Amino acid sequence: MDNPAILEQPYITITNIIWSFDRETDQLQVLLVKRASNPYADYWALPETFMRAQESADEAALRLVKEKIGLTLSNYHTEQLATFTHNDRAPGERALSLAYMTFLPEMPPLKAGYGALDAHWFTFSATEAGQFSLTYRQLHFMTATSHSQHSYYKNFKIARGRDYLAFDHDWILKVACQRIKNKLNYQPNILLVLGHDFTLKEARTVYAAFFGIPVKAIDNSNFKKTHQHLFKEVGTTTRRQIGRPAKLYKLAQIEE
Amino acid sequence: MDNPAILEQPYITITNIIWSFDRETDQLQVLLVKRASNPYADYWALPETFMRAQESADEAALRLVKEKIGLTLSNYHTEQLATFTHNDRAPGERALSLAYMTFLPEMPPLKAGYGALDAHWFTFSATEAGQFSLTYRQLHFMTATSHSQHSYYKNFKIARGRDYLAFDHDWILKVACQRIKNKLNYQPNILLVLGHDFTLKEARTVYAAFFGIPVKAIDNSNFKKTHQHLFKEVGTTTRRQIGRPAKLYKLAQIEE
C-alpha cells in the first residue's frame, strides 16, 4: 500500500434502531440502552455493536438483535437506514456508523446485556409538526431539531447533558423517524411490528403515531381505499369480543 | 480490545456515481473508468477511492470528483446512496463500499486518472419497463436484473465476462437509478446536472430519460402544474433562436 493516509482505518459501528409494538397500550416502542463505558458512559443510546470481519452489515445488525434480545429474525425485518461518518460525531478517535432499522414482530422482555447498564423499551410519540420523542417513565428524549445534516453537526460540539442521547443518536433517530414516515404510503415496513398479520385499525394506530394525531382522525374507509394495494387479505379475527370481527391483512410485498 | 474477531478491519471504499448532462445531444451521462489493477483489472467500473482517516465519507466523495475530473464542488451536489457490505461482493479480502451520487452542473472533458486505464462519459438510457443501461460507442452495460439484494448476491459468484461492470457495480447502479427515479416527483436533485437554472423542456428531457419515453410524451402544461412547487422561476432564456423564449427555473430547495 503506497498511501499511508489510508492505512489508519476506523472501527465500524453498527447502530440499530429496534422497533416493536406494545399490544397492551397500542403504542410503538424503540429500544434504548444505558451505556456502561466511555465514551458517553451513563448516557442512554441506541444499541450498537462492532462489525466483525466475516459478516455483512446486515448480519451484524441481526446479530445485535439476537445478542440484546435473544430473538432470531430473518433479514426481511431489517433494512438499511444510512451511514453516519461526520468527523465530529464521536469524541476522540474517528467513528463510522452504519445505521439499520429492525422491526420486531413482538415485544420481548428486556434485560441489560453486555456493555449496557440498563435497557428499556421507550414509547414512541410524535407531534403534528413532525417532532418525535421517546419516553420511559421520567426519561424523555427528543429527536434533533435541525433540518439538515449540515446545521446539525455545526452545533454538535457544544456540551450536552444527560437529557440528550449519546453521540449523534438524536440525529440518527430523527432520520429514522422521517424515513419511516415518508415510506408509510408506499412501503410501510414499520407495520412488521404488528406481527404476521394485522387489522386496519392496528395499521391506522401506527400511522396515527407518526402523524401525531389520534387514530379516530384517520377514516377507515378512506384508509382502506388508499392503502389496500399495499395489503393482502388473509382472513378474519377470531377473538371473541364485542363488535363485528375485523379482517386481517398482511403486507403484500412480504413473502411467507 | 478483548475480541480478536473485530480487530481485522476492512478497507472502506467510496464508490461514486457521477452524473452529467450533454447539451449537444440532450442526454444524461454517467462516468465509468477502466480499472488498471486487480481485482477486476481491465473491467469498466464506477469510480472509487479509499476513505482516509481524517475525512468524512462526503468529503471523500467530493475529493474523488476533484481527483478524477478536476472540479471543486459544494457538498450540495453530493448525496448518499447506500452502503454495500455483502461478503461476496469482492473477491479475496472483504470490501465495504459507501456509495454516493454526485450531480455535476456541467460535463467536463475526461482524462484517465490515477488507477485507471481509461475514463469516459457513458450515455444513460432506460426502457419503459424500468431497465437502465450505459452506452459508449460499442460498449454497453446493463444494470442488474434482480429485484432484490438477496436474489442478486445469490447468483453473484458465477464468473462474469467483460460485458459486466466490475464488482457488484451493476447492482449499485440499479439502486442508484431507481432511487433517482423514485425521487423525481418530490426531490429531483438529478436536475442539478442541468446547471444553475433550466427550462421546463430540459427538465422534461431528464424525466423522460428515466421513464424510457420520448420527451414529447410528457405534456408541458401538466408537467408544470404538477411540479411547479419544486421549482422557482428565475427569468427567461436570452439565447437567440426560433420560437417563444422559455422561462428559466431552479430547484426551490437549493439555496444560492
Add this chain to the structure above:
DNA sequence: AAAATAGTGTCTTTCAGACATTATCAC
C-alpha cells in the same frame, strides 16, 4: 406571414376525503 417553440386555458376523468349506511358481534 409562416413555422417553430413555448406558455396558458379548459374539459374530463380519476382519486382522496367527509360522511352515511350496513353488517356482525357480545350482552
Add this chain to the structure above:
DNA sequence: GTGATAATGTCTGAAAGACACTATTTT
C-alpha cells in the same frame, strides 16, 4: 333488542391528464 365495533357505500371537491389555444420568437 341495544350498544359496540368494523366493513361498505355515496357524495363532493381537488388534482391529474388529454387536448386546444394563445403568445413570442426567427426567417
